[in-house]
Amino acid sequence: MAMSQLPTLRQLQFIIALAEHGSFSRAAEAVFVTQPTLSAAIKELETILGTVLVERGARGAVLTPAGDAVLERARRVMTEAEDLVIAAQAAGEPLSGPFKLGVIPTIAPFLLPRVLPALRERYPDIELFLREDLTDRLFDALRERRIDAALIALPYDAPMIETHAVWADEFLFAAPPDHPLARNKTLAPSDLTDEPLLLLEDGHCLRDHALAACATGSARADFAATSLHTLVHMVKSGLGATLLPRMAVEAGLVDRMGLEVRPFDPPVVGREIGVAWRKGSARSEEAIQLGDAIRDILQAPDSP
Amino acid sequence: MAMSQLPTLRQLQFIIALAEHGSFSRAAEAVFVTQPTLSAAIKELETILGTVLVERGARGAVLTPAGDAVLERARRVMTEAEDLVIAAQAAGEPLSGPFKLGVIPTIAPFLLPRVLPALRERYPDIELFLREDLTDRLFDALRERRIDAALIALPYDAPMIETHAVWADEFLFAAPPDHPLARNKTLAPSDLTDEPLLLLEDGHCLRDHALAACATGSARADFAATSLHTLVHMVKSGLGATLLPRMAVEAGLVDRMGLEVRPFDPPVVGREIGVAWRKGSARSEEAIQLGDAIRDILQAPDSP
DNA sequence: ACATGGCCATAGATAATACCTATGACTTCT
DNA sequence: AGAAGTCATAGGTATTATCTATGGCCATGT
Numbered sequence: 001m002a003m004s005q006l007p008t009l010r011q012l013q014f015i016i017a018l019a020e021h022g023s024f025s026r027a028a029e030a031v032f033v034t035q036p037t038l039s040a041a042i043k044e045l046e047t048i049l050g051t052v053l054v055e056r057g058a059r060g061a062v063l064t065p066a067g068d069a070v071l072e073r074a075r076r077v078m079t080e081a082e083d084l085v086i087a088a089q090a091a092g093e094p095l096s097g098p099f100k101l102g103v104i105p106t107i108a109p110f111l112l113p114r115v116l117p118a119l120r121e122r123y124p125d126i127e128l129f130l131r132e133d134l135t136d137r138l139f140d141a142l143r144e145r146r147i148d149a150a151l152i153a154l155p156y157d158a159p160m161i162e163t164h165a166v167w168a169d170e171f172l173f174a175a176p177p178d179h180p181l182a183r184n185k186t187l188a189p190s191d192l193t194d195e196p197l198l199l200l201e202d203g204h205c206l207r208d209h210a211l212a213a214c215a216t217g218s219a220r221a222d223f224a225a226t227s228l229h230t231l232v233h234m235v236k237s238g239l240g241a242t243l244l245p246r247m248a249v250e251a252g253l254v255d256r257m258g259l260e261v262r263p264f265d266p267p268v269v270g271r272e273i274g275v276a277w278r279k280g281s282a283r284s285e286e287a288i289q290l291g292d293a294i295r296d297i298l299q300a301p302d303s304p
Numbered sequence: 305m306a307m308s309q310l311p312t313l314r315q316l317q318f319i320i321a322l323a324e325h326g327s328f329s330r331a332a333e334a335v336f337v338t339q340p341t342l343s344a345a346i347k348e349l350e351t352i353l354g355t356v357l358v359e360r361g362a363r364g365a366v367l368t369p370a371g372d373a374v375l376e377r378a379r380r381v382m383t384e385a386e387d388l389v390i391a392a393q394a395a396g397e398p399l400s401g402p403f404k405l406g407v408i409p410t411i412a413p414f415l416l417p418r419v420l421p422a423l424r425e426r427y428p429d430i431e432l433f434l435r436e437d438l439t440d441r442l443f444d445a446l447r448e449r450r451i452d453a454a455l456i457a458l459p460y461d462a463p464m465i466e467t468h469a470v471w472a473d474e475f476l477f478a479a480p481p482d483h484p485l486a487r488n489k490t491l492a493p494s495d496l497t498d499e500p501l502l503l504l505e506d507g508h509c510l511r512d513h514a515l516a517a518c519a520t521g522s523a524r525a526d527f528a529a530t531s532l533h534t535l536v537h538m539v540k541s542g543l544g545a546t547l548l549p550r551m552a553v554e555a556g557l558v559d560r561m562g563l564e565v566r567p568f569d570p571p572v573v574g575r576e577i578g579v580a581w582r583k584g585s586a587r588s589e590e591a592i593q594l595g596d597a598i599r600d601i602l603q604a605p606d607s608p
Numbered sequence: 609a610c611a612t613g614g615c616c617a618t619a620g621a622t623a624a625t626a627c628c629t630a631t632g633a634c635t636t637c638t
Numbered sequence: 639a640g641a642a643g644t645c646a647t648a649g650g651t652a653t654t655a656t657c658t659a660t661g662g663c664c665a666t667g668t
Contacts, residue, residue: 004393006385009310010655024616037656039616049389051396058615058664066395069589073388080384081310084377085353089308091370092355285373314626328645341627343645362635362644 004048009081011045012074014038015053019071023060079145087282094286096125101290102138102150103130106206106228107169107273110251111151111294118297119290135205142278149287151294153205154272162284163274166291167298170270171213172249173262174232175241186265189214196220198240200231206271210243213269232257245271308352313385315349316378318342319357323375327364391586398590400429405594406442406454407434410510410532411473411577414555415455415598422601439509446582453591455598457509458576466588467578470595471602474574475517476553477566478536479545490569493518500524502544504535510575514547517573536561550574 017027018038028038046053053067063071089097103112112130120126131138131147138150139158154163173187184191192214199207201224211218220240225231228248235242236257244253249261275291277284321331322342332342350357357371367375393401407416416434424430435442435451442454443462458467477491488495496518503511505528515522524544529535532552539546540561548557553565579595581588 004389006313006389009313012388025614033655034657035616036618036658039618040655043617049392049396051392053392056616060615066392069395070388070392073384073391073586077381077384077388080377080381084316084374084381085308085310087377088353088355088357088370088374091373092353282377327643329643337626338628339645340629340647343647344626347646360645364644 007045007048009078011041011048012077014041015045015067015071016074016078018042018054018061019063019067022062024056083280083282087285090283090286093125094289095123095293098127098129099149099283099286099290100129100131100147102141102147102152103132104135104138104150104152104205105132106153106200106204106245107151107247108132109228110245110248110253114251115294115297118300119293122293122297134203136203139276142276142281145278148277148281148283149290150276151273151291152276153209154274156205158276160279161276162279163276164288164291165272165274166295167273168268168270169273170246170268171210171243171264172246173241173264174235174244174249174254174259175262176236176238177258177260179241179260184262187262188265189269195241198223198225198231198234198242200225200228206245209271213243213271228253232259235259311349311352312345313382315345315352316381318345319349319371319375320378320382322346322358322365323367323371326366328360387584387586394587394590397429398593399427399597402431402433403453403587403590403594404433404435404451406445406451406456407436408439408442408454408456408509409436410457410504410508410549411455411551412436413532414549414552414557418555419598419601422604423597426597426601438507440507443580446580446585449582452581452585452587453594454580455577455595456580457513458578460509462580464583465580466583467580468592468595469576469578470599471577472572472574473577474550474572475514475547475568476550477545477568478539478548478553478558478563479566480540480542481562481564483545483564488566491566492569493573499545502527502529502535502538502546504529504532510549513575517547517575532557536563539563 014027014031014033017031018024021027021030024039024042025035028035031038042054049066049070051066051070052064053070055062055064108130116128119128129147131141133141135150135152135156138147138152139161141147142150143160151166152163153169154165156163173192196218197210197214198220199210201207206228207224223234223239225234228244231242232244232254234240236259244261254261275287277287281287318331318335321335322328325331325334328343328346329339332339335342346358353370353374355370355374356368357374359366359368412434420432423432433451435445437445439454439456439460442451442456443465445451446454447464455470456467457473458469460467477496500522501514501518502524503514505511510532511528527538527543529538532548535546536548536558538544540563548565558565579591581591585591
């Protein structure tokens with residue numbers, strides 16, 4: 001079958017600019033060519049496609065319905081092509097250049113100080129841009145290509161998102177010294193059945209995962225904390241007990257707070273921390289590699 | 305941010321050919337350029353991407369891992385670009401040129417003779433290629449781009465497929481004249497509770513939809529027909545009763561067969577016929593338009 | 609009505625580049 | 639060693655992408 005001629009990416013770039021600026025002259029300016037150049041290119045594109053894409057008027061240019069259809073697909077082709085470039089560059093020299101990483105608030109302050117130095121050492125050419133936000137908002141950012149990858153807690157179901165497990169973050173029980181359960185050396189999840197837990201406010205995945213860990217437990221409905229630091233202060237002042245990620249405790253979250261911290265009996269309860277990326281992302285390989293690197297660093301002997 | 309230069313579609317086409325032929329010279333031949341041209345283009349592509357994509361050897365060329373990553377995305381970009389061309393041409397002159405339509409076997413022989421003439425009249429430039437097959441295989445064909453659209457029965461859940469309802473195809477009860485239920489003028493679905501139905505063999509969606517229509521009914525496990533024509537002959541010879549689509553009956557499926565055919569009381573039971581296309585298909589608009597055209601033709605006064 | 613200033617199209621010249629032919633260097637196989 | 643394949647390089651040509659300069663057209667304001 002006779003392969004009908006394809007448009008060039010340049011032409012697609014031009015018609016996108018034309019649609020965005022509504023005028024040949026201004027669109028031409030935006031893509032750094034002269035108006036006749038853009039004019040000719042659009043005309044050529046219309047010839048190739050065999051369809052009029054633009055209505056020329058004295059007050060500017062408007063896309064025809066066919067033009068709109070082309071525009072939408074042109075945008076897709078262009079972003080795919082840009083992704084190809086990024087993916088190729090990443091494949092050639094992984095984890096170099098700007099890399100935008102989102103991290104959920106219950107991990108970021110405890111993980112990053114611990115791994116960032118080693119990470120910079122291992123990948124000297126990386127420029128990490130960090131963004132701390134709730135899981136949902138990070139997923140939105142992934143889908144809209146505002147970030148390249150995110151460190152989040154699993155399980156968490158989201159369309160268009162793929163994940164790779166990095167490490168298991170165990171939950172520890174924390175309470176004031178006079179709390180009845182603080183007498184035990186270890187706890188079973190079932191001990192929490194009648195213990196209303198003090199948790200982070202809605203939207204934090206830690207809240208949901210903590211509740212899931214003690215299937216029968218419940219949260220205090222009257223109080224909720226906005227950060228883990230606030231949370232431990234509320235626990236200290238006697239408002240209730242809570243579950244904390246081991247990583248936060250190891251990072252010193254409860255140091256000199258006078259709180260009792262107890263592990264659970266095996267099987268350990270907790271959450272899985274993983275990297276997430278947009279399905280089809282140009283940097284999915286790098287996201288996995290970054291996750292594995294973080295795991296390595298956490299397991300390194302000098303890191304307690 | 306400095307927009308790094310994009311590759312050309314031509315260059316992507318070249319590296320795809322190179323990957324497929326494993327040799328610069330043969331790939332060049334395949335895309336109708338000389339070997340030095342292709343050589344230079346690949347080199348230029350590698351410069352743009354800043355990565356070596358191909359391992360040159362005395363026995364040909366092999367893609368590097370980075371090359372493989374690029375190849376996969378290049379294929380995507382190329383098919384998206386080709387789709388853009390098709391979509392643009394279709395938007396300019398819808399339902400013209402070759403259009404490959406799949407139809408399920410329980411519709412095709414009864415619908416097509418009725419609508420094809422009017423369809424050709426309404427869209428004189430269309431070249432309809434028809435393919436009769438089971439729903440699953442049509443969906444596969446849609447996903448693999450072997451057909452542009454399909455006429456199938458809903459509801460039918462399938463990933464990557466979108467649908468548009470065209471008309472409701474009512475079920476009629478058919479049985480030999482001496483059948484007990486043939487005495488009634490109309491039936492309720494519940495009448496079929498203890499009536500093992502003679503149905504098409506597995507894989508035909510009509511079988512599943514018929515069973516769903518009489519929620520409590522069951523199929524004869526010992527006999528099944530391979531086509532509606534076989535089915536009515538089996539009914540005639542006393543093997544059991546069945547449900548037939550009204551469209552097949554109207555097309556003369558049971559004429560001079562000596563079978564009794566009865567409608568159901570309202571609310572009517574039946575199945576929805578619709579058009580289906582691959583999500584993102586370049587011809588989804590045309591598929592919808594085709595479905596609407598078929599609905600119009602079926603409702604036209606001269607069509608009983 | 610006329611002039612003005614915005615639009616886009618056209619013409620012709622020039623710079624960039626895509627492509628070809630001819631050739632060379634290097635492997636692999638005979 | 640020679641033959642036959644591989645890909646890279648060099649230099650010339652054809653194509654095309656782009657520029658400047660200009661013209662026609664339509665709305666708007668005087």
